[in-house]
Amino acid sequence: MTKSERYEKMAQFVRQISRFTQDDECQTCNERDLGENPACPAHEPWDMPIDDALDTIRSVIGQARELVVDLKL
Numbered sequence: 001m002t003k004s005e006r007y008e009k010m011a012q013f014v015r016q017i018s019r020f021t022q023d024d025e026c027q028t029c030n031e032r033d034l035g036e037n038p039a040c041p042a043h044e045p046w047d048m049p050i051d052d053a054l055d056t057i058r059s060v061i062g063q064a065r066e067l068v069v070d071l072k073l
Contacts, residue, residue: 013067023046024047
């Protein structure tokens, strides 16, 4: 695997993680403000269920471990 391919594989992982929604963050605008947001008509903080959080972190850990092996980090 070339250096460029390795970089793109890691960048893809980072882009995927950056799209996740945090607890108390609006899924539309990614703002954590609990009040109204005039710039976001659908503004609503998301309450992350514990089961979802556990599934997400397990997935992230698994993908990161695969990258370590694939990229020989």
